[in-house]
Amino acid sequence: MRYVAVDDCGPAINPMLIEGQIHGGVVHGLGQALYERIHYDESGQLVTGTFVDYCLPSAADVPNIETDRTETPSPTNSLGVKGVGEAGAIACTPAVVNAVIDALRPLGVTFINMPLGSMDVWETIQEAKS
Amino acid sequence: MIPAEFDYVAPETLDEAIRALADGGEDAKLLAGGHSLLPLMKLRLAAPALLVDLRRVPDLAGVRANGDIRIGAMTTHSALVRANAGLASVAAATIADQQVRNRGTIGGSLAHGDPASDLPAVVLAAEGTIVARGPGGEREIAAAEFFRDYLETTLAPDEIITEIRMPGTEGWSFGYEKFNRRREDWAMVAVCALVRIESGACADARIGLTHMGSTPLRATAAEAALRGQPLEAGAIAAAAEQAAEGTSPPADLNASADYKRHLARVLCRRALERAAG
Known part of the structure; x- marks a missing residue:
């Protein structure tokens, strides 16, 4: 899998920090798209209360992230800088979900609830086929 | 905590x-x-x-592969990986993460009896035995007799596992396929396949299922379907279709019983394809 992130936070003051922020944000976005779910059982017990059950992606689950940027200075401050902390997270979740839905488009699938667990995707395919 | x-x-x-x-x-x-x-x-x-704590007890760790394979109970998953002892080593390499593999042991994993762990189904499929020592002396328990229920084994409360023995793998090829949410998670389902090939046909097949029941299981229907068949795509696919026969896998938040049966069939096909080379 290939993940490309192009962001614009104005003039790059510290490129390494910008890349780090993008990487971290993308991984959070990936978690939201594919893994992270708060689930209560019928008796109201939280069953995703530890990091064994509440699933965060680890380094081994993340594709290589290619970053690039444009530099458009902001007119609202003298440095021309813009925030970058959440940029990766905001773009990643819809990019991943839309990629899955695009792959399933031949089956007529237009929507799946997040997070896209493997079983959710499988069940969606089974329903679309039947 | x-x-x-x-x-x-x-x-x-x-x-x-x-x-x-x-x-x-x-x-x-x-x-x-x-x-x-x-x-x-x-x-x-x-x-x-x-x-x-068994850490100071000598001679409980180590892997010897002279004909049959003997793995000391306190052998860590990392050491088992390094020993390069076929299927067990390949399966051990998929357990959790490096820190867990550096501490976790094969004896501990088997005694715990978790059907979602990797090694129980491997020892079961390989028709291995578990050597246990207690106040009454030593006994060797066939893996098929060892796993009784979820987190329950036939190991007596006063017994200690000292060694795991598995038949030699000469003439056998194998495949191990595991599906989980994240690399470090327990298997949603895993399938190990051992196949003995003679002149292009499957002379014998042993297939183990992880997390498809309250204990590790053998996919006996798929094994029977494969024996005597040429080891090619059609026969493998037909046998793998029966991988979940007779199982009632435990459902959880991330995998229903139906989904697990689907995974078992797909992973069985992949494991057999890998074994067929």
């Missing part, structure tokens, strides 16, 4: 450990790598009064 209070001993010999375990009665537990027991203690799902 803090365990209940417990006593701790670290005996220097196997006999001392057996005595300490017997003296501790039913509230005593053995500590190997601790990667199953300690989390349970921290969640207070287990509260042993005494931990008998």
Whole structure:
């Protein structure tokens, strides 16, 4: 899998920090798209209360992230800088979900609830086929 | 996150450990790598009064592959990977993460009896045996007789696993396929396949299923379907279709029983394809 992130936070003051922020944000976005779910059982017990059950992606689950940027200075401050902390997270979740839905488009699938667990995707395919 | 209070001993010999375990009665537990027991203690799902740590007992770790394969009970998953002993080593390489593999042991994993763990189904499929020592002496338990129910084995409370024995793998090829949410997670389902090929046909097949029941299981219908067949795509696919026959896998939040049966069929096909080369 290939993940490309192009962001614009104005003039790059510290490129390494910008890349780090993008990487971290993308991984959070990936978690939201594919893994992270708060689930209560019928008796109201939280069953995703530890990091064994509440699933965060680890380094081994993340594709290589290619970053690039444009530099458009902001007119609202003298440095021309813009925030970058959440940029990766905001773009990643819809990019991943839309990629899955695009792959399933031949089956007529237009929507799946997040997070896209493997079983959710499988069940969606089974329903679309039947 | 803090365990209940417990006593701790670290005996220097196997006999001392057996005595300490017997003296501790039913509230005593053995500590190997601790990667199953300690989390349970921290969640207070287990509260042993005494931990008998096996780390100082000599000669319990190591892998010998001379004909048959003998794996000391205290062999860590990492050491098993490094020993390059076929299917067991390949499966051990997929267990959790490096830190867990550096501490967790094969004896601990089998004694814990979790059907979601990798090694129980491997030892079962390989028709291995578990060597246990207790106050009454030593006995060798066939893996098929060892796993009784979820987290339950036929190991007596006063027995210590000393070694795992598996038949030699000469003439056998294998495949191991595991599906999980994240790399470090327990298997949603895993399938190990051992195949003996003679002149292009499957002379024998042993297929183990992880997390498809309250114990590790053999996919006997798929094994029977494959025996005597040419080891090519059509026969493999037909046999793999029967991988989930007779199973009633436990459902959880991330995998329904139907989904697990689907995974078992797909993973069985992939494991057999890998074994067929």
